[in-house]
Amino acid sequence: MTNQEIAEDLLSRFGENVSAFEEPWGLLTFTTNRQNIITLLDYLNKHETFRFKFLTDLTGIHLPDNQGAEFGVIYHLHSLENNVRIRIKVxxxxxxxxxxxxxxxxxCANWMERETYDFFGIIFDGHPKLIRILNIEEMDYFPMRKEYPLEDATRQDKIDALFGR
Structure with a gap:
């Protein structure tokens, strides 16, 4: 089973709802939309050949400069029987x-979605218990968003030359 075979099968089944196919480091990666993600995951899980039954990882990403698509949910699936991995982005x-x-x-998405909500604020509709998992409930921000400066500009004790700048 090759990445090409998987991509062709998905294109024939989902058409324009899957796009941006690429293979960084041999990992088939593509994009879909939120309306089709569950149907797509179910299809890949139950497919008689592909059998992507293991959700290795589910996480978020914040791209503040990506106008209109600032946040992403990334799914990593593994077919243990075929030893093939794929990545899906929404x-x-x-x-x-x-x-x-x-x-x-x-x-297993239950805990991964809670972690993604906790750090990025992405809401998973229909989740059985979408509450913070690592941070305190009273926290009113999401720490992995790129909304905060990386350094304190008011610090006077840093010498840039010591940091390779």
């Missing part, structure tokens, strides 16, 4: 950070 606008929960297809 991009969301910062004005509408909702995406359906994948816990209906992969039970």
């Amino acid at each position: 991009f969301l606008s910062q004005d509408d950070l909702h995406i359906p929960t994948a816990s209906t297809v992969h039970a």
